[in-house]
Amino acid sequence: MTSTVPVLILGGGPAGLSLAMYLRDRGIESRVIEKSSTAGGLARSFRVGPYTFDHSGHLLHTSRKEVLDLVQKRLKVGLNRIERRSVCYVEDKFIPFPYQQNLFYLKPETIREALRGFFRRKIKNPRNFLEWLEASCGSGIGRQFLYPYNRKLWNTDLSRMSADWVPRFLPSSDAREILKSAFYREKEPWGYNTVFYYPTRGGIGTIGGRLADQVSDRTILNARIRKIDLVKRLVHLADGSVWRYDRLVSTIPLPEFLKFAGLPPSPLLRSTGVSVFNVGLRREFPHDFHWCYVPEAHIPFYRFGVYSNISRRAAPRGHSALYIECAAPPDRLGRFRFSSVLRSLQKLRLIRSARDVDVVHRLDLRYAYPVPLLGLAAYRERLARRLGKQGVTLMGRFGAWTYVAISDVMVEARELAARL
Ligand SMILES: Cc1cc2nc3c(=O)[nH]c(=O)nc-3n(C[C@H](O)[C@H](O)[C@H](O)COP(=O)(O)OP(=O)(O)OC[C@H]3O[C@@H](n4cnc5c(N)ncnc54)[C@H](O)[C@@H]3O)c2cc1C
Numbered sequence: 001m002t003s004t005v006p007v008l009i010l011g012g013g014p015a016g017l018s019l020a021m022y023l024r025d026r027g028i029e030s031r032v033i034e035k036s037s038t039a040g041g042l043a044r045s046f047r048v049g050p051y052t053f054d055h056s057g058h059l060l061h062t063s064r065k066e067v068l069d070l071v072q073k074r075l076k077v078g079l080n081r082i083e084r085r086s087v088c089y090v091e092d093k094f095i096p097f098p099y100q101q102n103l104f105y106l107k108p109e110t111i112r113e114a115l116r117g118f119f120r121r122k123i124k125n126p127r128n129f130l131e132w133l134e135a136s137c138g139s140g141i142g143r144q145f146l147y148p149y150n151r152k153l154w155n156t157d158l159s160r161m162s163a164d165w166v167p168r169f170l171p172s173s174d175a176r177e178i179l180k181s182a183f184y185r186e187k188e189p190w191g192y193n194t195v196f197y198y199p200t201r202g203g204i205g206t207i208g209g210r211l212a213d214q215v216s217d218r219t220i221l222n223a224r225i226r227k228i229d230l231v232k233r234l235v236h237l238a239d240g241s242v243w244r245y246d247r248l249v250s251t252i253p254l255p256e257f258l259k260f261a262g263l264p265p266s267p268l269l270r271s272t273g274v275s276v277f278n279v280g281l282r283r284e285f286p287h288d289f290h291w292c293y294v295p296e297a298h299i300p301f302y303r304f305g306v307y308s309n310i311s312r313r314a315a316p317r318g319h320s321a322l323y324i325e326c327a328a329p330p331d332r333l334g335r336f337r338f339s340s341v342l343r344s345l346q347k348l349r350l351i352r353s354a355r356d357v358d359v360v361h362r363l364d365l366r367y368a369y370p371v372p373l374l375g376l377a378a379y380r381e382r383l384a385r386r387l388g389k390q391g392v393t394l395m396g397r398f399g400a401w402t403y404v405a406i407s408d409v410m411v412e413a414r415e416l417a418a419r420l
Contacts, residue, residue: 011251013041015396015409022417040208053278058204060197062407075210078200132163149295251396273330274368285320
C-alpha cells in the first residue's frame with residue numbers, strides 16, 4: 001500500500017520529533033519513521049531497579065529562552081537550573097575543570113612546563129585541531145591534558161580533524177588568565193556550559209517523552225526502512241508499506257541513509273562509538289561534582305558523571321547513580337569490559353570494592369560523536385546541494401553528521417519547519 005505525505009521524517013529523536021511538532025503548528029502534515037519501539041532517540045531515560053539512567057548523562061546546555069520556554073511552557077517539563085561542578089582527574093587527584101584554568105592545583109614542574117609551552121607558542125593560523133590546541137594553550141598543556149584526552153575521545157589523529165567546531169566548546173585562554181591560574185585558585189566558572197538544566201523528574205527522557213507525545217499520532221514506531229528511491233520519492237518499509245513524499249528530512253545516521261538510498265559511502269563519515277556503563281551504587285558517591293574528564297590512557301573511560309549529584313531522584317537515599325563513558329571506533333566497542341572499569345573506579349577511590357555495585361547496565365552507542373575530519377564540511381555541503389535538488393534535507397547530530405546538542409536540533413527544527 002502506498003501512502004502520500006508532504007513531509008516524511010526519518011528518525012524520531014529530538015530532531016525529527018521537534019520538526020514534526022513545528023510542522024503541525026504550521027498546518028503541514030508529516031510522518032515520523034522510527035525504528036525503535038519508543039521515540040525520543042538519545043533523549044530517553046529508563047529505570048533499572050531503583051535507579052533512573054539516561055543514554056549517558058544528557059544535560060540541557062543552553063541559555064536560549066526559546067528552548068527553555070519550549071521545554072518548560074509547552075512540554076511542561078520542570079527544570080532545575082544547576083551550576084556546573086566538573087573536574088579533571090590528573091596527577092592522581094581531582095582538580096576543577098577546565099584544566100588550563102586551574103594550573104594552581106598541579107605539581108610545580110607541571111605548572112612550569114605548562115607555562116613554558118604557553119609562552120613559546122608559535123602557531124598563529126591553526127590548520128587543524130591539533131594545531132588549534134597548541135595555538136590556544138601551548139604544547140605543555142597539550143601534552144599533559146588536551147592531546148591525551150582528545151585522542152581518547154576521538155580515536156583519531158588530531159591533525160586530521162578540523163578546528164572550526166572547537167571555539168564553542170573550548171574557548172581559548174589569554175596570557176593573563178593562564179598566568180593567574182598558576183598562582184591563584186580560580187573563582188569564576190569558565191567555559192560554554194557553566195550552567196545547565198535538567199528535568200526535576202524522570203531524567204532527560206521526560207523531555208524526549210513529552211516531545212514524542214506531541215506527535216504520537218504522526219509517528220510510526222518499529223518501522224524498518226528497506227530502501228529509499230530518491231528519483232520516485234518513495235520510502236519502502238520492510239512490512240511492504242511505501243511512503244511517497246514531497247520533502248524527505250533524514251535524521252537517521254548519514255551512513256545508513258546513504259546505504260538505503262543506494263549512494264556511495266564516504267571515508268569522511270567516521271564516528272566515535274561510546275560504551276556507556278550506567279552503574280547504581282549501594283553507597284553515597286564520595287564527591288559532589290557532576291562529571292569528570294579522565295585523560296589517562298590506562299583508564300578505559302574518558303569521562304564519567306554522577307546522575308545522583310545532578311538529580312537527587314536518580315537513586316534512592318544512601319545510593320548513587322553513575323554514567324561511565326568509554327570511546328572507541330564502533331566496531332571495537334566490544335573490547336571494553338566492566339571488570340576493568342571497576343578496577344579504575346577503585347583506583348580513583350570512588351568505590352571500595354565490587355560489593356558497592358548494585359546494578360550495571362551497558363549500552364553500546366555505535367554513533368556517538370561524528371568526527372569532524374578535514375574535508376568533511378565541504379563533502380557535507382556537496383551532498384546537501386545534491387540531495388536538496390531531490391527534495392531531501394539532512395538534519396540532526398547524525399543525520400547532518402555534525403557535533404550538535406539537543407537544544408541545537410530543536411532550534412534547527414523550528415527554522416527548517418519555517419522553510420519547508
Ligand atoms: C555520549 C553522549 C552524550 C551526550 N550528551 C549530551 C548532553 O549532555 N546534552 C545534549 O544536549 N546533548 C548531548 N548529546 C547529543 C544528543 O544526544 C544529540 O544532540 C541528540 O540526540 C540529537 O538528536 P537527533 O534526533 O539528531 O538524534 P538521535 O537522538 O540519535 O535520534 C535519531 C533517531 O533515529 C532513529 N533511527 C536510527 N536509525 C534509524 C532507521 N534506520 N530507521 C528509522 N529510525 C532510525 C533512532 O532510533 C533515533 O530515535 C550527547 C550524545 C552522546 C552520544
